[in-house]
Amino acid sequence: MFEFSDTSRHYQAQLATFMDEHIYPNETAYHQQLAQAANRFAALPLMDELKAKAKAAGLWNLFIPPSLAEFADHDGLSNFDYAPLAELMGRVLWSPEVFNCNAPDTGNMEVFMKYGNAEQQAQWLKPLLAGEIRSSYAMTEPQVASSDATNIELRIERDGDDYVLNGRKWFITGALYERCTIFIVMGKSDPDNPNRHLQQTQILVPKGTPGLEVIRPLTTLGYDDAPIGHAELRFDNVRVPAANLLLGEGRGFEIAQGRLGPGRIHHCMRLIGAAQRSLELACTRATQRTTFGRELSQHQSVREDIAKSFAEIEMARLLVLKTCKRMDEVGAKGAMDLIAASKISVPIMVQTIIDRCMQIHGAGGLTEDYCMAEAFNYARWCRQADGPDQVHQMALGKQVIRAYTE
Structure with a gap:
């Protein structure tokens, strides 16, 4: 029989109480604020209030495993112990952000923890862990079957001390969010490499970089999933410094x-x-x-x-x-x-x-x-x-x- 740790059980009880006291009673208010917002992809005041309460309660960054506990304010939770906590958060689709446990930011934070260098972690990981900024992961493309990631066509080409990006992406979750400030972008830097799994590279592109254009918001079955949302992007000679490379060329x-x-x-x-x-x-x-x-x-x-x-x-x-x-x-x-x-x-x-x-x-x-x-x-x-x-x-x-x- 599966048995959760005492730590997990403690968090389960604490999280269930928080959901009862602060999340379920605010579901209507959340959707009202979203409906009344001048910008559907702006941060909601209610979200900021709830995040402050969750952080004060110690219900923050619970997704971080023991192997990466140096980045957490706790000892880290195993996947097994985290599962019932994520299940509780999943009862209200917008609630994971309250606890800084929402996609795509959790995955992006793990990328920075595992593959980012000290400078990248200081600039991007630290504010992500604090819930001050948001991020996106740009992999899927409209013109190719992205279910085979080796099909990715966005070009990443070295030019002196910079890399230049050209291509399109879509269904990029979080790209529309007002507080999204950094994109982790996957593209091809070595398209002729005989090993198809060494053709790709990942690089960091700050939002607002010249040439990076948000084309349009996208919907799924009519939902725009605001305020996080999904977007189509165009990269037109987007230039970023070589220091923005993650891990190394061909490691994407x-x-x-x-x-x-x-x-x-x-x-x-x-x-x-x-x-x-x-x-x-x-x-x-x-x-x-x-x-x-x-x-x-x-x-x-x-x-x-x-x-x-x-x-x-x-x-x-x-x-x-x-x-x-x-x-x-x-x-x-x-x-x-x-x-x-x-x-x-x-x-x-x-x-x-x-x-x-x-x-x-x-x-x-x-x-x-x-x-x-x-x-x-x-x-x-x-x-x-x-x-x-x-x-x-x-x-x-x-x-x-x-x-x-x-």
Whole structure:
């Protein structure tokens, strides 16, 4: 049986109380501030208030593992111990930022921790850890199938003491946010290298650098995910100093793999929280409405949907916890099979669960009166983010076949 550490249990209780006292009661106020904002991608006053309370409560940067604890105000939490905390945060989609545990910033902070030099960490990591600035990770491109990262075409070319970038990016999460100040950009610096995994480089581009243009905000199923958002970008002779290089030329694919493993499982953790809350709301709804002379909860079809959803959430949670345990023991690379299994299974399972819960709510389930429609959107785009289902299925299938035939 899985058992969380005393530290994790302490944080779980503390975080659950914080959610009850400060997050759920402010859901309406958050959306009202967003609707009334002159700029939908500006920081909300309520977010700043809640971040200050979370920081004062010690609920800050909980995603940082023990191996990187030098960057945290705590001893670090294993993936396993962090999982129930991320699940709690996932119950309200905007709440991870309150605790400085939101994507894409957590992954970007880990990039700076693992691969950044002292100067880069001082300039960018320190304010990110403090929640003073935000960041973006620019990899996906509109003109190529970015599910194969070696297709990336944005050019990164050395010119004296600088690098010059030319190309396009899209679905760049966080790029529109008013407080986003730094982009981690992946592109090709050596397109003719016979090793396709050594053609890529990652480099830092400050927002506002001449030639970097935000073309437009993008939506997913009609949601613009403000204030963080997703954007299309153009790099037109964007010039940055060679000191902005991360790790070294040709190391871009290596950095991407090191970043995406934990990020994939963090999304799965949060999705379980979204599914769990949706199920709880569906159960409440089923006891509050009647059709054909009896409560919805008395209908066989409703009970079946509730039962299936409960079972699937338990399966998803156990798979994620097993994956986390393996990651803690052997690292993300050694747990690639279970990370892929989680990434394949959890988003589509949660999408199906939330769909059932929306159905139990009738037409109301499709509206912003409840959290489910936005959570459904999150689950759906997670099936594309950090690698689409098909890529993980292909990689896992290859690994499983090899394991049983060699």
